[in-house]
Amino acid sequence: MYSYENRLKEMRKTKIRHTLEKRKQNGYTDLDDFGTVPISEGYCVEPWYNSTNGSFYGYDGMCENFCRVIDAHVPYIDKNEMLCGRWRDMLVNYRGDLHYMPDWLKDNLKNLEFIKNGATNQWSKRWDEQRFPYDHLKPLQAKYNITTGIDADAHFACDYSIGFKLGFGGFLEKIEKYRKINPDKSEFYDAEERCVKAIIRFIERHIKEIDSLIKNEQDEAIKQNLKTMKETCENIRYNPPKTFREACQWTAFFNCAARIYTRDGAGFQVDGLLYPYYENDVKNGILDDETAKFLIANLLLIDPHYYQLSGVDEEDRDMTNHLSYLILDAADSINIACNLTVRVHENCDREFLKKAVYYLLKNKNGWPRFCNDKALLDGYMRNGVDKKTARERIAVGCNWMCVPGKEFPMNDTVKINIAKVLEEALKDMKVENEKSLERLFEIFKEHLKSAVEVTAAGINLHIDHAWEVTPELIMNLMMKNTLERGEDISQCAELYTVGIDGAGLAVVADSFGAIQTRIENEKLLSWDELYTALENNFDDERTRLMLNTAPKYCQGGTVSDEWAKRLTEVWVSTVKSQEMSKCRQLIPGWFSWSRTIEYGSKVGATPNGRRAGEPISHGANPNPHFRTDGAVTAQCNGIASIQCGFGNTAPLQLEFDPHLATDEKGVETVLNLIETHFKQGGTLININVLDKDKLLEANKNPDLYPDLVVRVTGFTAYFASLSPQFRQLVVDRFLEGI
Amino acid sequence: MLKGCIADIERAATHDGPGLRTTVFFKGCPLSCVWCHNPECISFIPEIMEYPEKCIGCGKCDEGCFSGARVVCGKEMTSDEVLKEVLLDKDYYKTDGGVTFSGGEPLAQPEFLEEIIDKCKNSGINCAIETSMIYFNEDIFKKLDLIMCDLKIWDTEDHKQYTGVGNEQIKDNILKANRLDIPIIVRTPVIPEINQGIEEISKFLKPLKNVMQYELLPYHPLGEGKRRSLRLKETNFSIPNKEYVKELEKYVFIRK
Known part of the structure; x- marks a missing residue:
C-alpha cells in the first residue's frame, strides 16, 4: 500500500543501500553524510x-x-x-x-x-x-599545528x-x-x-x-x-x-x-521559518499533520543540514510551536543521521524538551543535541552585539552558531593545537637553568600569544582575499548587502566575529597538573627525569603511569581542574586582546572537531603520560579514564567551568550506554543533566546513546549495520562510512564514557 | 575531628536511590554474605586489592604502585572531606537525588555517619542509607529521607549460614523502623542456589505501612573480580535466568 509508513520504510531502505554504495564509490570519508x-x-x-x-x-x-x-x-x-x-x-x-x-x-x-x-x-x-x-606565516603555523582557516569555505x-x-x-x-x-x-x-x-x-x-x-x-x-x-x-x-x-x-x-x-552545511530555525506556511496550509485545508511530518522527514533525508528547533524570541518568549513537535516526530519516523539542535531556555516548553530527550534515548542515533540559549546569548552580547541580533544567532554547525544573513564567523575552521604550544614551551625551558611550573606557564603564554598572532594574520589574509579565491556565489543570494552592493559576503558582512578554537585542553591541563603533583608537590620525579621520559617516549612505563595517574581535569576540585580554568582564562584573554584589522574581532572556544588523531600525530610525548603521536583529547572533554566511575556529573561540572564566555562553545560530549530506559526516570535523568549543565554555563551538549554490543559488532562488520548512526563530534555520521581508525576512536571514547 | 574509613565515593549513581546520587561506601560490615558484591567493604581496615594482570614488573611496590596492580582500598577521611566530595554534584541532585550512604555497613561507624548526615542536611542534601538493618539507630534514622535495607533470607538458620548472622534482629529492626514514618525500600538479592523464602518475606513486609517498595536484585557476579583481588575464594553462584526472576516478581510490590 502507498501509505506514508510504507513509503518511509522504502526510503530508509534506499538510504541504507546508498550508504553502502557510497562507501564503495568514495572509500571511507570520516565526514558528515x-x-x-x-x-x-x-x-x-x-x-x-x-x-x-x-x-x-x-x-x-x-x-x-x-x-x-x-x-x-x-x-x-x-x-x-x-x-x-x-x-x-x-x-x-x-x-x-x-x-x-x-x-x-x-x-x-x-x-x-x-x-x-x-x-x-x-x-x-x-x-x-x-x-x-603566505609563506611568511607558514613556519609558525606549522610550529603550533594551526588549522589556519585560509580558504575555508561556507x-x-x-x-x-x-x-x-x-x-x-x-x-x-x-x-x-x-x-x-x-x-x-x-x-x-x-x-x-x-x-x-x-x-x-x-x-x-x-x-x-x-x-x-x-x-x-x-x-x-x-x-x-x-x-x-x-x-x-x-x-x-x-x-x-x-x-x-x-x-x-x-x-x-x-x-x-x-x-x-x-558542501555548505548551515540550515535555519526550521520550526520558525516554516511555521507560517504550515499554519496557512492547515487553515486552508490543504495540509494535515501526517503530510507535514512526511514532508519534513523527506527534507531531512534529502539533506541533514544543521536545523535548530525551539528556543525563545527577543522578548524571552517561548518559540516552541506545534510544528516543533511534528519535526521531532518526523525525524523519528525517518530516523537517519539528523543534525537537529534543540535550543534550551528556562522559558521553553519543558514537555517539548522531554520529548526531544525521549527520542534521543529511544532511537540512539545521536539526535537531537542541545544548546544553551542563555549562555550563548549573554556571551555573544559581550562582543558588543545587541540582544535582538544575539538572539538571531542559531546553531548551524558542528560546534558553532551564526547570525543568519549577517555574520561571517569562519566558525570551526580555525584551530590552534595547544598541546603543540605546550611542547614548544617545554622545549624552550629545557635549556634554562631554573625550571619551574610557573616558568613553564610563562613561556607557554608567550608561545600562545605568538600562535594567536599568526592565526589572526592568516584570518585577515583569508577575509581580505576570499572573494578573489572562493567567492560564495550561492550563499551570497541569501545574505544581506551582497547583491545590494555587488560584493561577496566576505567583503560586506555586518558582523565579523570570527571563531578561533583551542584544541587539546585536557592534555595540557593534565600535563600541568601532573607536573605540579609529581614534581613540585610530591617530588617523586625531577625535571630532568621528566625531560628524559618525554624524549624517550616513556621507555620507563612506571614514570608514564606515575604522571598519567595524577589527578585529572574533570575529576572535581583537582589541581588539573584548576589548571583547565587557568588555561581558559589565558586563552580567552590572549584571543580577545588580539588586535584585528577593520571591524573584525576574534571569539575563543574549545573544540578539536574530529581532528584528535591528526593533531595528536604532530605532538610528541606529553607530561600527562600521553605517548608521542597518540590522539589529543576531544573538544573540551576530559582525557580517557578521568575517573574510575566515569561520572557524567563530574564531566558536566568540569566542562561548565571552562567555558570561554563570548558566545562560542566548549561542547560537552557525552557517551551513554542505553541502560537508561526511555521511561520517565531515564528521560528526567538526562534532562536534569542537560538543564543543570546549562544552568552552570555550559553551551552545547552532544550525546551518543549507543548499544555497546551493537557498536562492537558493527566495528567488526560495519556493512552489517549500514543504518547505525553515531555522533562523531558535532556532526552525526553513518558508522559504516567511517575509516577503521575513526571507528576505533568512536568505540574507545564510548567504552570510556559508559 | 572524627575520622571514618571510606572504601570509595561514586558520583552520578542512578541505582542507589531516586535521582542522581553520590554514593559513599563505608568500609566494614558485621555480616559476611557469601555472595557479597562489595567484598572489599567487609573488613574495617584498609587493605590491598591485587590485580596481577596490571603489574608492569617495575619491582618498586614499596615506593607506590601506579599501574593499578596494587590498589589500597580504604581511606581515613573526615566528615568535611566526605562532604566536599558530596557537594561537588549538589547542582544535579534537585529534589529527589542526593547522597546515599552504603558499604559495607554505614551504621557500623555511627558517630562518623551522624556527623556527615548533619553536615549534608545543613547543606540541604537529601540523605538515604543502604543498610543490612543489623543495627537500629533511631537518632540516625530520623534524620534520613529514605532507608533502603535488605531482608536476604527468611529462615534464620539459613540466614546465619550464608551471612554469618541470624535474622531475628534484622526483622525486629525493620518493624521498629516502620514506626518512624520514614519511607523504606526493602530488597532481596536473588540467588538461585539458595532457598530464600521470598514469598514469606513479601508477606511479612506487606502490612508495614512505611515499606513503600519491595524489590528483587538479581545476583550478578561483578564482585567475583574483587574477591580474587582480595585473595578470597570465588563463590560461583549462578546468575538467575529471566524466567526464574519473572516467576518471583509476583511477590514484589510498590505502595502508591
Whole structure:
C-alpha cells in the first residue's frame, strides 16, 4: 500500500543501500553524510582551470565550474518521496583537496597530477598562493599545528527568509536591479546570474524527468504524487514558495545547489521559518499533520543540514510551536543521521524538551543535541552585539552558531593545537637553568600569544582575499548587502566575529597538573627525569603511569581542574586582546572537531603520560579514564567551568550506554543533566546513546549495520562510512564514557 | 575531628536511590554474605586489592604502585572531606537525588555517619542509607529521607549460614523502623542456589505501612573480580535466568 509508513520504510531502505554504495564509490570519508546519493552511471565533469596554479578561482572560475558540475547532475526522483532532488559531487573535488576527494575521482588525470605534486588533505590548491602567498606565516603555523582557516569555505549561515521571499526568479530580478546601480561590478553580477540560471535548469530537468515518469506510471496514487511533485517544481522554478510543500521543495533545491558549490552545511530555525506556511496550509485545508511530518522527514533525508528547533524570541518568549513537535516526530519516523539542535531556555516548553530527550534515548542515533540559549546569548552580547541580533544567532554547525544573513564567523575552521604550544614551551625551558611550573606557564603564554598572532594574520589574509579565491556565489543570494552592493559576503558582512578554537585542553591541563603533583608537590620525579621520559617516549612505563595517574581535569576540585580554568582564562584573554584589522574581532572556544588523531600525530610525548603521536583529547572533554566511575556529573561540572564566555562553545560530549530506559526516570535523568549543565554555563551538549554490543559488532562488520548512526563530534555520521581508525576512536571514547 | 574509613565515593549513581546520587561506601560490615558484591567493604581496615594482570614488573611496590596492580582500598577521611566530595554534584541532585550512604555497613561507624548526615542536611542534601538493618539507630534514622535495607533470607538458620548472622534482629529492626514514618525500600538479592523464602518475606513486609517498595536484585557476579583481588575464594553462584526472576516478581510490590 502507498501509505506514508510504507513509503518511509522504502526510503530508509534506499538510504541504507546508498550508504553502502557510497562507501564503495568514495572509500571511507570520516565526514558528515551530507545527504548525497551515489554518482550516477556515466557521470563526468570536465573542469575549467583558469589559473596557471592548476586550479580555478574567483567569480569566473567558481561560476563556470559550478555550472559544469550542477549541469552534469541528473535529476533524482524517487516515487516514494514527495520532494525531489539530490546532490552527488562538489566543486572542491576538482581542486585537489584530498580531505574531501572521493575514491571515484582519484583516478581522474588532473587529480592524479595533484596527488603526484604533493596535495595534502589540508586545503592544497583551494587557496591561490600564486596571488596571495603566505609563506611568511607558514613556519609558525606549522610550529603550533594551526588549522589556519585560509580558504575555508561556507561556515556561515544564509538567511532563508530572503530566499523564501524572493524565489529564484526574485534573485534574478534583484541581480538586475542592483547591476544597474553598481555598473562596475558586472563580473560579480554575471557570475551570480549564471549560477541562479544553472539552478533553474537543474529544477527544469527534474520537471522534465517527472513528466516522463508520469506518462509511464500505471499506479494512480503514485501518478498523483508525481503530478503534485511536478506542479510544485513548476511553481517554484521562478516564484517564491507559497505552500509548506513548496517551501520544503525550494529548500531542497537551494541546499542541493549550495552543497554542490561548497558542501555548505548551515540550515535555519526550521520550526520558525516554516511555521507560517504550515499554519496557512492547515487553515486552508490543504495540509494535515501526517503530510507535514512526511514532508519534513523527506527534507531531512534529502539533506541533514544543521536545523535548530525551539528556543525563545527577543522578548524571552517561548518559540516552541506545534510544528516543533511534528519535526521531532518526523525525524523519528525517518530516523537517519539528523543534525537537529534543540535550543534550551528556562522559558521553553519543558514537555517539548522531554520529548526531544525521549527520542534521543529511544532511537540512539545521536539526535537531537542541545544548546544553551542563555549562555550563548549573554556571551555573544559581550562582543558588543545587541540582544535582538544575539538572539538571531542559531546553531548551524558542528560546534558553532551564526547570525543568519549577517555574520561571517569562519566558525570551526580555525584551530590552534595547544598541546603543540605546550611542547614548544617545554622545549624552550629545557635549556634554562631554573625550571619551574610557573616558568613553564610563562613561556607557554608567550608561545600562545605568538600562535594567536599568526592565526589572526592568516584570518585577515583569508577575509581580505576570499572573494578573489572562493567567492560564495550561492550563499551570497541569501545574505544581506551582497547583491545590494555587488560584493561577496566576505567583503560586506555586518558582523565579523570570527571563531578561533583551542584544541587539546585536557592534555595540557593534565600535563600541568601532573607536573605540579609529581614534581613540585610530591617530588617523586625531577625535571630532568621528566625531560628524559618525554624524549624517550616513556621507555620507563612506571614514570608514564606515575604522571598519567595524577589527578585529572574533570575529576572535581583537582589541581588539573584548576589548571583547565587557568588555561581558559589565558586563552580567552590572549584571543580577545588580539588586535584585528577593520571591524573584525576574534571569539575563543574549545573544540578539536574530529581532528584528535591528526593533531595528536604532530605532538610528541606529553607530561600527562600521553605517548608521542597518540590522539589529543576531544573538544573540551576530559582525557580517557578521568575517573574510575566515569561520572557524567563530574564531566558536566568540569566542562561548565571552562567555558570561554563570548558566545562560542566548549561542547560537552557525552557517551551513554542505553541502560537508561526511555521511561520517565531515564528521560528526567538526562534532562536534569542537560538543564543543570546549562544552568552552570555550559553551551552545547552532544550525546551518543549507543548499544555497546551493537557498536562492537558493527566495528567488526560495519556493512552489517549500514543504518547505525553515531555522533562523531558535532556532526552525526553513518558508522559504516567511517575509516577503521575513526571507528576505533568512536568505540574507545564510548567504552570510556559508559 | 572524627575520622571514618571510606572504601570509595561514586558520583552520578542512578541505582542507589531516586535521582542522581553520590554514593559513599563505608568500609566494614558485621555480616559476611557469601555472595557479597562489595567484598572489599567487609573488613574495617584498609587493605590491598591485587590485580596481577596490571603489574608492569617495575619491582618498586614499596615506593607506590601506579599501574593499578596494587590498589589500597580504604581511606581515613573526615566528615568535611566526605562532604566536599558530596557537594561537588549538589547542582544535579534537585529534589529527589542526593547522597546515599552504603558499604559495607554505614551504621557500623555511627558517630562518623551522624556527623556527615548533619553536615549534608545543613547543606540541604537529601540523605538515604543502604543498610543490612543489623543495627537500629533511631537518632540516625530520623534524620534520613529514605532507608533502603535488605531482608536476604527468611529462615534464620539459613540466614546465619550464608551471612554469618541470624535474622531475628534484622526483622525486629525493620518493624521498629516502620514506626518512624520514614519511607523504606526493602530488597532481596536473588540467588538461585539458595532457598530464600521470598514469598514469606513479601508477606511479612506487606502490612508495614512505611515499606513503600519491595524489590528483587538479581545476583550478578561483578564482585567475583574483587574477591580474587582480595585473595578470597570465588563463590560461583549462578546468575538467575529471566524466567526464574519473572516467576518471583509476583511477590514484589510498590505502595502508591
